[in-house]
Amino acid sequence: MLETALKGSRTYWSWVIFLLAVIGVGFISYIYQFRVGLGITGMSRDVSWGLYIGQFTFLVGVAASAVTIVLPYYLHNYKKYGRIAVLGEFVAVASVTMCMLFIFVDLGQPLRVLNVLLHPTPRSVMFFDMVVLSGYLLLNILCGWYVLGAERKGVPPAAWIKPFIILAICWAPSIHIVTAFLYQGLPGRHYWLTAIMAAKFLSSAFAAGPSLLIVISLILRRFTRFDPGWEAIQTMAKTSLYFLIVTLAFYGFELFTAFYSNIPGHMHSFKYLFTGIHGYTKLVPVMWICTALAAVALPILIIPQARRNETALGFAAVATFLCLWLEKGISLVVGGFIPNPFERVFEYWPTIPETLITLGVWGIGFFILTILYKVAVSVKEEAIFDKYGERQVRV
Amino acid sequence: MGISRREFLKIAGASAIVGLGGISAIEILHPGQFEASQVSRGPKALVGKRWAMVIDMKKLDKQTMQKCIDACHRIHNVPDIEKPKEEIKWIWKETFEHAFPGQEHEYMGEDIKHLPLLVLCNQCDNPACVRVCPTKATYKREDGIVMMDMHRCIGCRFCMAACPFGARSFNWRDPRPFIKEENKEYPTRMKGVVEKCTFCYERLAVGLQPACVEESKGAIIFGDLEDPDSEVSKILHSKYTIRRKSELGTRPSVYYIV
Ligand code: SF4
Numbered sequence: 001m002l003e004t005a006l007k008g009s010r011t012y013w014s015w016v017i018f019l020l021a022v023i024g025v026g027f028i029s030y031i032y033q034f035r036v037g038l039g040i041t042g043m044s045r046d047v048s049w050g051l052y053i054g055q056f057t058f059l060v061g062v063a064a065s066a067v068t069i070v071l072p073y074y075l076h077n078y079k080k081y082g083r084i085a086v087l088g089e090f091v092a093v094a095s096v097t098m099c100m101l102f103i104f105v106d107l108g109q110p111l112r113v114l115n116v117l118l119h120p121t122p123r124s125v126m127f128f129d130m131v132v133l134s135g136y137l138l139l140n141i142l143c144g145w146y147v148l149g150a151e152r153k154g155v156p157p158a159a160w161i162k163p164f165i166i167l168a169i170c171w172a173p174s175i176h177i178v179t180a181f182l183y184q185g186l187p188g189r190h191y192w193l194t195a196i197m198a199a200k201f202l203s204s205a206f207a208a209g210p211s212l213l214i215v216i217s218l219i220l221r222r223f224t225r226f227d228p229g230w231e232a233i234q235t236m237a238k239t240s241l242y243f244l245i246v247t248l249a250f251y252g253f254e255l256f257t258a259f260y261s262n263i264p265g266h267m268h269s270f271k272y273l274f275t276g277i278h279g280y281t282k283l284v285p286v287m288w289i290c291t292a293l294a295a296v297a298l299p300i301l302i303i304p305q306a307r308r309n310e311t312a313l314g315f316a317a318v319a320t321f322l323c324l325w326l327e328k329g330i331s332l333v334v335g336g337f338i339p340n341p342f343e344r345v346f347e348y349w350p351t352i353p354e355t356l357i358t359l360g361v362w363g364i365g366f367f368i369l370t371i372l373y374k375v376a377v378s379v380k381e382e383a384i385f386d387k388y389g390e391r392q393v394r395v
Numbered sequence: 396m397g398i399s400r401r402e403f404l405k406i407a408g409a410s411a412i413v414g415l416g417g418i419s420a421i422e423i424l425h426p427g428q429f430e431a432s433q434v435s436r437g438p439k440a441l442v443g444k445r446w447a448m449v450i451d452m453k454k455l456d457k458q459t460m461q462k463c464i465d466a467c468h469r470i471h472n473v474p475d476i477e478k479p480k481e482e483i484k485w486i487w488k489e490t491f492e493h494a495f496p497g498q499e500h501e502y503m504g505e506d507i508k509h510l511p512l513l514v515l516c517n518q519c520d521n522p523a524c525v526r527v528c529p530t531k532a533t534y535k536r537e538d539g540i541v542m543m544d545m546h547r548c549i550g551c552r553f554c555m556a557a558c559p560f561g562a563r564s565f566n567w568r569d570p571r572p573f574i575k576e577e578n579k580e581y582p583t584r585m586k587g588v589v590e591k592c593t594f595c596y597e598r599l600a601v602g603l604q605p606a607c608v609e610e611s612k613g614a615i616i617f618g619d620l621e622d623p624d625s626e627v628s629k630i631l632h633s634k635y636t637i638r639r640k641s642e643l644g645t646r647p648s649v650y651y652i653v
């Protein structure tokens with residue numbers, strides 16, 4: 001099947017070459033980091049995790065969110081997702097790969113990464129995270145690739161794959177819960193030390209993931225003959241909406257707990273993020289842009305007429321994705337470190353090489369996604385009808 | 396079958412290699428020369444079950460504090476990096492209001508608020524840093540010392556996020572050019588690993604007190620908490636002492652008399 005990725009239009013190849021260029025620049029920047037050390041990033045003794053770990057955290061969520069497609073399809077037989085289940089699984093594959101790469105580029109001694117396996121330490125959440133992520137990656141490659149292969153042959157997938165699909169569904173939340181546990185179990189970091197962290201992680205993931213898939217589906221509709229299906233897109237929009245509301249509510253609960261209890265430690269990070277403290281305000285614009293994006297996305301997703309408008313929906317989906325990316329990919333990690341354990345403020349902002357490396361990893365993710373989607377779309381364009389006899393290719 | 400098994404294996408294999416970092420083999424083939432913890436105990440070694448420290452701030456003046464800091468950093472090859480962002484420190488001065496946040500109040504005199512204290516790794520009895528380390532590169536010894544294995548640390552900095560005392564420093568770049576005078580008796584570190592105070596385990600092994608204790612002119616008392624006759628035990632029994640953030644349950648082994 002992979003050979004279909006080698007045949008494509010001009011646009012396809014331009015996109016691939018663009019991605020390769022981004023990856024190349026990222027790689028060169030990484031070589032620089034590898035030689036000099038993590039000092040080339042904006043991280044410090046006080047904010048010791050930054051953009052890399054933020055991306056990792058956010059992308060684990062995107063990976064887990066495949067379950068919002070796969071579960072209704074396989075467990076509730078929601079036929080409209082028949083065409084796109086594999087798209088969700090492939091997003092998961094690309095995201096988990098990026099997660100692993102982000103952990104890798106964040107390590108001070110990357111060549112020693114296997115120490116995690118050589119000295120397995122079950123009491124460390126990081127160890128579990130490695131295990132569940134690798135498992136999830138393999139499960140999604142298996143399920144996605146296999147089911148797509150069956151579609152190509154025009155035969156129903158064999159029964160043995162079903163248990164793996166069910167397992168992948170159960171596995172998905174676990175990767176994000178474990179990732180939340182990385183944060184919420186640390187004493188003395190008040191911003192993270194909250195039981196609702198895992199729940200908020202899942203809800204924001206289940207809002208961000210579908211919004212990404214909406215954008216991708218809209219792009220596929222425009223640039224290929226494959227039609228993911230308008231109804232499927234609308235259902236994803238509703239999923240994204242409900243989980244966005246839940247996420248905002250959870251965030252509100254956190255604000256209430258912090259400010260009604262009035263415990264200084266619990267309020268500090270919020271104050272830093274939304275108003276700045278002692279004149280340090282680097283993340284304030286980030287938080288307000290984030291808030292504005294949510295305020296734009298919500299009404300579009302709520303009002304049916306707006307949601308059914310393709311342009312408006314595309315806009316809302318991008319806004320939702322960016323909003324949650326700013327929250328989880330940047331402010332969550334950095335905000336947790338500010339103020340530091342001495343209640344002093346040291347700020348963080350990513351440097352240029354750090355940003356290029358980050359873009360490079362995203363480039364790799366999108367490259368994998370592009371190749372996998374090219375294969376998927378080629379198979380679907382050839383099959384013409386989906387499993388339920390409906391046309392999935394536009395004339 | 397819809398998918399050729401070979402094709403699947405190719406992809407699965409490739410992703411597993413990306414996932415697990417195939418290049419780590421290099422590190423396995425060339426393991427570190429020695430483990431930092433393996434300093435053998437001499438005949439005169441000090442032995443204890445739970446080492447602890449009492450820092451009597453009433454007896455410490457600024458100059459003595461600086462001497463303690465300098466001695467520690469000198470013998471442990473702690474680099475002197477100016478940039479605060481990349482600073483490495485094992486023991487340093489911090490004002491009362493920042494070392495004990497939440498204990499200060501608005502009616503407190505400036506001199507108390509800004510009173511400098513010595514802070515260092517608390518060698519916690521229930522250390523959060525050890526709990527989170529995915530490689531056991533930081534671990535608690537039998538005598539309570541929270542150790543670092545510089546050859547095992549992968550530089551993930553999970554321990555830095557976990558330590559509620561800001562006790563840990565990371566080598567953001569190669570520290571060696573920043574060491575003024577290298578002490579050949581003690582290993583230097585490489586870039587990309589975490590370090591912190593280790594209660595001078597290497598001095599205990601040859602029967603010496605920790606360097607800061609020696610420099611403190613009696614203001615820092617070091618000893619075994621499990622031994623009721625040790626000086627630290629007696630002080631803790633009879634005097635009012637406090638620990639940093641004891642409410643977090645890490646059970647610090649560094650006590651303060653303020
Ligand atoms: S002070 Fe921090 S680094 Fe030292 S033992 Fe306690 S938790 Fe670990």
Ligand code: SF4
Pocket residue numbers: 527528529530531532533547548549550551552553554555588589
């Ligand atoms: S940075 Fe090193 S010591 Fe700290 S948790 Fe990671 S591997 Fe362990």
